[in-house]
Amino acid sequence: MADKDPEADKSSIFDLVVQADLVGLEEALSTKQVDLEARDSAGRTALHLAVIAGTAEICRYLIDHGANLDSWTGQGEAVVHLAAKRGDVDILRTVMESVSTEERKIQSEDQPSSDKRDRSVHVDSLTRKYRMSPLYIAVALAHVTAAEALLTTYHANANIIAGEDNAQRGTRIAHVLEAAMQHPRDVCRSLLTMLLQHGASLLDPSKETISQSLLLLALKRDEDVLDIFAELDKQNFTAAITKSVWFEMMSSLNPLTMAIESGLENTALKLLKYGAPPQVDFNSSLEIVALRNPFGRNPEEGVKNNFWQPILKAAMKEMPRLMIDLLDRGADPNSTLTEHQAEYMLQHRECRNVLDIVKAKLMELRNWNKDEENSGYDTRGTPEEAKQIKRKEDAVSQLIKEYEAAEAKLVSMGAKISDGLNLQELPTPVSIRPNKRLQLHAPSSSEAETQTQQQSEEIDFRKLETLEDGHQALFAACREGNAALVKALTLGRWGPDLKFPPILISAVSGYSKGPFLTAVESKNYDIARTVVQIATVQQAGLADDEKNDLYNALADDQHPVESIKDALGEVQSTVPAKKIVFDSGSCFAGEKQKDVEMLRFSIEMESSVSSEQSDFDRRIRHAWALVEHGDWPEAFEEYVRATGGPFKHVVSQGQLKGKSQLDRLHQFSPLLQAAWSGNLEMVRFFLNKDRAMAAYKHFAENHDFTTRKAGPEQSRAEFITAVEKWMDNRNNLVLHCAIVSRNEELVKFILSARPELLEVQSIDGWTPLLTAAIHQRVQALHILLEAGANPLATDPYGRNMLHLLLFSPTGNYVMEPEKVASVLLSMDRSLMHQLLEQRCNESPGGQTPLARLISNRPPPNAVFTALLEISNPTPLEMLDGAGYTPLHMVTNSSMENLIRPVIEKAPHVMFYEDPQGRTPLDVAIEKQLHGFIECFMSNYARTKEYPSSTSIIHWPLFAFGTDYSGPMHTRDPYQTWEISQELANSSGSQQFPRKLVTQTQREEIAKWYE
Template sequence: MADQDLQASSSHLFSIIARSDITALKHTLSIEGVDIEARDATGWTALHLAISTASAEICRCLIDHGAHVDSWTRQGEATVHIAARRGEVDILRIIMESLPSNQGAVQDGPNTDPKADAGSDREQAVHVNSLTRKHKMSPVYIAVALAHVETAEILLNNYNADGNVYAGQLDIRQGLRSVHILEAALQHPRDICRSLVKMLLQHGASIFNTSTRTVAKSVLQLAIVRNQDVMDIFVEHDSQNFIHTITKVIWRESTRCDTPLTWTIKCSSEDAAFKLLSYGAPPQLTFDTSLDAEVDFARPGKSALENVQEYFWQPILAAAENEMPRLVMELLDRGADPNSSLTTEEAWYMNEHRDCRSVLDIVKAKLIELRNWHKEDEQINYDNRTPEETKQLAAKESAVTRLIRGYEEAEVRLVTLGAKVTDGANVPQESIAVPLRPQKRIQLGVSHSEGINTQIASTLDADIRDVSFTKLKTIDEGHSALFAACKKNDLRVVKALTLGAWGVDSKFPPIAISEVSGYSKGPYLIAVKSRNYDLARTIVHIATVQYIDFAAAKTDSGHLDVEVCGLLADDAHSIESVKSISKQVKSPTTSKTIVLDSNAYLFGEEEKDMEMLEFAIDAESCFAVEQSDINRHARHVWDLVERGGWPNGFEAYIRATGAPFKHMVVYDKLRAKIQLDKPYQVSPLLHAARFGNLNMVRFFLDKERAIEAYKDFAAHHEFDIRYGSIERSQKQFLDAVQKWITHQADLVLHCAVTSRNMDLVTFLVSTHPEFLEVKSIDGWTPLLVAAMVGRIEALQILLDAGSHPLATDPLERNMLHLLLVSPGMGTGLSDPNALSSFLRSMDNVILRKLLEHRCVENPGGLTPLARWILLRPEPNVVFQTVLELSSAAVFETLDGQGCTPLHIVTRSSMENLIYPIIEKSPDILFFEDTNKKTPLDVATEKQLHGLLEGFVSTYARSGKWPTPSPLLHWPLFAFDTSYNGPTYTRDPYKTWEICQGMVNSIKSEQVPRKLSTKYELDEVTQLWKNKKTQKQPKGDQHDVISLVIYKPGNRYW
């Protein structure tokens, strides 16, 4: 009981400090038994909290009542570190002045033993240079990294802080590095950067370590990138070390050897290179003992100087290769050797021009490359450019022209100074470039019937006047006459052209039917489309005799051959003459192939002509059935289910074939019954709904009609009785049909909403309202499925029809959870404007419940907004709408990890989402998570640690296209006037900068820190315990809904 009272008393004390209530604090501290050194769940004392969030008066009051100033947190931070991070000068002074007198100045060194007990707060001395336990940061480093200029100045001037320190430790496994304090200062905007760099240089910071004779390369490189901002400050306040660095320091990393000047050139910082030359950087480096050489790996038996000399490029060579002809001229003016050259080993590491050795070689090679470029080569596979692209192309052309002019001037100067081309150098020759022609556009979306009609249009428009086949002069005239005869139903002309010689003096042999037939074309198809069915049969007979080799025909097929010849024989063509046709024509194609390739049944379905369709099906059934025919029947039936608009035609087709069930039919007997292939095992009703085929959905909803068609098929084919009676075999077949057609029929509305046919959805909800609340095997109603696939119009139809808007799935996700983030499709919102309008049109009460509802998906307790933020959405119109419509509870709710949405955003450095969220709910910046950290704390930590992890702020990045890419390889957008270098999607510095700016604008003293409570901690613990992970869908290939969501590109496999 006493422990509970003590804990309650401590919580009350922390709450008072968070409110900065000095009166209540003094009253509480006056009560006997209050433990001022009590720690919260994260190991902070009341003083730690006060330094972080309260006023200077609160801190003074706590210290006056005995709070330990030299206490450490369990995270390894002392009071001075928290004060430096806060950046409040008054608080910092109170802390520093309250430290014991022997700890306020520079000590021999802090206790940095990582095994020291974090709870024993007074075992480590606290002083101005104390280092944090984890990342080894001193107070002044923290102040500099967080741009607290006044705080850093006080630490340096008043308390003698060390201004030449490093933070962090190199740890390759964790991706960490050691960072000089100057590097932290160089991350900030220009004015702050200049103030901090100047201050640090005045207090002993330097770019060059005189004891180890090494340079802080990262600092040097940042100073060069920032050129105009800080280089003059280094020259003024660290002149000796800076000048020594740019004139006498050389280093080697792997096969790259550089001085500050050559490194600047290779980074394409031409202006900075000119400035280094003006400060005394040597235009031609002379290797002697005065150089300070640093190597990462030295070859045995060689000195450091010999190692760096082995791979060093003189500045003029680097300038020529990195497309800086102006700098080449400047180097020549300053005394660079025009005949500087590379060794074979040095040239080997060039990306291009490996055969070049001298400066003139490189200049000539560059000129040839640039002159061979033409703007027509910059194609984007379409003719019309946007205005922006036109401007970008003009800018690139202008840049290339300037570069050519500069290289031409450099070439003249080099030749004048006696530069030579290397003998035997394989320099590429200038050639006439052939502009690339844009690709022709491919017309998409042409329907099958349109393609067929296009192919045979000329055939159907053939001249059908009376033709004398004895007067035809060319093969083409004969073909046209044959087509016209097929359309006119002129049997005499067809026989004359295909069963005997024709033309003037009978000089042309019979026309092979196979020669003029093919995919969706030919005499047979023309006859069928003209409804000349008898003629079409005759054409099949002709094709048969043109293919049969009568001399090699076997006896058992001879009667059939004679019968076909007899059907074709007449007064003009005897049976023997018909038989002789195959020798003259030698057709390589069977009549069956000609009939099947014609696709005559497609035209019957397109014209909705039952007579034509039945004839086409009957013509195909005259031939022996092969496995390929069975597969073709199944595919066609499935195509009709997907896109067919004529249920009567579908009915006729399955009466004839029994597809997609794979039956082997031999002489009208079902010799074998094979199961449905996997692609066809899903119910045809669901498949038709999935493709939005309203006509076929109507057909299959009347299941008896479809079953009757299969009964008719079974009645006209004798079943094999080897495995039972005929009746039993038929019953087994019809049972399979029944099960197939009715399987999961109550999911038809689920499938309909995945299609884009809203007429189908409207039809189903009006005729079958019982489907509205049906759940799939994965627990999804049609409303949830519509949300997952982003069908906004379908959602509105379902809600208007009475679908329950608060329905959830097994993970307790409602329609907004699934609408913003689909389990299988991510955050791809196809129409943000439509979704935004839909959300605004919803009932406010229902919408609020949806937005505040929390699901149990890992990590648990996620609102729709919190779940969406985990996937880093774009701050588009939908995001703005969700923020606008959300109540304060949405932003203050903790998930299973104990985080608010803003904690998630700052932890992942989603800088583009921070401002909209803070603007909606500024107070959330000061809400603690279960780790006792506010979003501002998280952003600050990310900024402090970001530099150790290699992140660089926007201010310290080059605004050009990344080097060392040649100008010709730059994309067009890199020449846009607004281009400012590569973008980074996660920027810890920008995240912290936005948060800090918002804090400064709303004056954090007026907004109390919201401490996490025991109730919230218990709730988060329960949420974490109850969390569930999204598992594989319960459905298999038979469950169309699961596959639509999780494998939308697959067709039921």
């Protein structure tokens, strides 16, 4: 007979419990030696699992056969907590009756009562991690019937406190009444009524004072909550609203000012009806609670210095209706700020009493201008923007009327403004926009053509009356090749009585304009040379020997050398001629017109002037710009023949300077750079490198390499080798670069010219298809698939195209979700199923594309919807390297906007356990239980209005939108749990049994983890 496997017996027991197989369980316990206290891999006994997922009969059977009621799970929970968490009253009664019986046995033992209590699990036992009682758990999870059973039958403590005040862990203490107020109105009312009827109260049992956090939550909830407290906890409620004052640091509040501070005007009005004092008198009847007082101040003195009378607080918080009610109930119309309060006023610092504040608010509201409002980008110019502006305008107008009524009331009661108060209306704003737009650029060619142009032959330089006339004449002379007029205007005096000095070439030159450019564009190259010579002799600081040569070259019968010297002695330019040549952009003009002669001349002129390092860099950039953006390959050839660019050596005045190397920015081949820029014309040129190489060889043959140490011939050979290496550098990635460029025609061209590049991998292991996915080039993706690219290709991390498309390695979501969704829906479904089930090795390992996307918290857009529509349930059932299904991740991160579509796609996965024994539903429950203790407020307990800390005129327009429902809170644990519970109840937990993690799955998870 084979040896028994105790692990198999243990596993079978847990399976029987989960399957609620009572017959099988009875048979197993009667025929095998099974340890009921044995733990599964999640640290649970059979009884724990029965309470979590079994039936009341299974629980009773295990208890009757000796299952230990005092055992705790690995997460620090006892059976009473598990029963309360589940909310099944039959299971709760089964457990509690057995616990009560066990407790009575222990109580009968001859030991001190405190020791007896500590040894056993009881109705008020607290969980080990967050210190929650069964009653708190039942209330927090809205298990009304279970909570009622705990209170009425088992006498649970209705005032028990959960949690721990620990700033490092980010936790707080919470009263069970606070947990009740997290729920919707009907559930909240039922639980509050039940708890108050069983002894719960506003009184903090640990401090014998009114709980501020509990009262504040009651104020925020309102919705009859105050009525319930006033009826069922009348004594404590009355004491709270009439006597309690809380002092903390520099803040002092009572319930009425707490409501005002929170922007709860209607609640404040209700408190007054219940008897809250409209004016607080500081006497011995006040119950002052010092919450945090690090400076050791006297609480009574601190309250007097920091307490704002309700009418002052209402005036500041823009509640004029409340002010009128306060005045009617006896508030002092001359209420004044204390000196301490006045010192710390952040707004309206000149105000000292309530009427001051009202007048300051009215001035502020009246000065509001709706034309200065700015809406969000998504609503700008839409009907919604107009609605928001109209609503804000109406709200401001209504507030002005209410403040005016409050002002009249105050004045009628004898209120006066403070001495020296100086409130002035804002002056009418003056527009800073000039009436006439200034032209900050050179006129375009079309603008220039519209200007009246006089023929230079008709111009007499002695009759030009203004400087502008002289400038226009100079341009006309350059355009028409009139050298005599050019010299007359720049080498001597001109105008009536020769009153104007020579025109400085630099004064009428600049970026993409000037006499030099005009001459070049008109193909008057001799005139252009003359202009450069004139600009040179006009330059200050030029050596005499250099000037003399130019004087002789420029001199003629009308302008002898001495005459030129005398005239130019009057004007000196600080701008060198080379700057005029470079700034003119004459090379660009030649490239634009596709004129080889013009381009050659421009390159010659740039090379003829002395150059500095910055000029060398400019030429390198120009050569590179031709690669990236040029549409005329001949321009690149001409530039290379003359300069050898973009290599660092440069030809200047016939001499070769620099080194035959590339700077760090330009290491990629010109083919890749052209493809990256989407330049189809230049890619076509560089795919056959013969013409480019011929240009570089021409440069090498026609320029002096004797300055190189290796000698001219060897230097030329080294240069050509460097060029060839550069031209061929990683050229097999040209398709990758074309994909990034977004030029679909370029992608198609390269595929037709170089089909062998379809599956080439980059250094990162990305094929062109994966590159298209990473950069979200959807059309390129479609083109590549049609061309036969392997759709199942993966990178070194095992990520396929869906992994990379849905969430890129750089952390980008899909930018065009509708477009991507359309492509995904059009793809073959069997292929999509294969892609969706592929797992990657990226941490934590084992993630499918959908799981990887969800782990990065995506928006619920069209892509997410399309993926769920395409996918079968298998990807949602898979555990990743951390042991989570995608639904575990959704609930663990409280993605309330994703929870419903994921559960509706695969509702059974709600009951799939992770290695810690938690289903997605369990995770949602835990997040909800821990959420309030971790300071998360449910959406039912949050304000639905814009925060009241700022004036209404400073509220953004979206706060007046038709769909605005309060400040946005992402990752809402309560809403995630609420939706999960709703869908779990609608599907029925019995329909989908709990699925435990198998040993095979554990081994697989361990493999991914490695």
